Amino acid sequence: MASGTQKDEAKAAAPASGESVRVDSWIWSVRLVKTRSMGATACRGGHVKVNGERVKPAYTVRVGDEVRLRQGERERVVVVKRLIRKRVGAPAAAECYVDNSPPPPPREAVAPAGIRDRGAGRPTKRDRRELERLRGFGPPDGGSGSGGPKVP
Template sequence: MTEELRIDKWLWAARFYKTRTLAQAAVEAGQVKVGGERVKPSRSVRPGDILQIRAGEQDWEVLVRALSAQRGPAVFARTLYDETQQGLKRRLEALELRKQNLDPSAHIKGRPTKHDRRQLERFKTPPTR
């Protein structure tokens, strides 16, 4: 019998997602593909499989090297897979592009504070003479 593990469990152990539930939801949403095809969370993953993973804003293309049903430290999780050369190149290019096209309002969260609102009002209203 070959070594197999559920894909959602492996994604969680390899630290692509914080929880197994998030990994399961990502697989169901089609953000994880095995050999270019959508799969179900119960799909078994084996060493040698190539996965395309969309985690956050990053696209990964990895080759499964080992299996683990337990989530360990990040150093151990990194030994479970190897990133393909073309996948690494695409991911670094996308990262560089995101750095160049940074959204100026990306750091703003929620409603403006009182101070922010007053600055906006000063900016909007023309100066009185």
């Protein structure tokens, strides 16, 4: 029954016949970006391409168009299946496009630098300096930084 509700929700958000949908509004409606203004900013910055061309926020999107959206290091590639004007729930939004995006890169299984074992106690001054050096805060030579004689 939930599937029928999702379809009804997407149909209710569809534009009337003959109306068009802006690309910034569509990528917001199908939840590719969090806000419509973020969608418009992405278009203005050249991060949105429709059928291989950089587009402005007011570009009208049609069924069958390939929309590429670059978000940081990742690129989303979707093909428009249905036009919607209003933001809908995630399951209903997923029915409005075909996701051809490459899989995200795997997360590194390496423990992040600077994590101590539980129960190891408070770090000594030497441990703290080593952690700061690993994080890039301390002096690179491992010394205190002064090294020279005191000047009055």
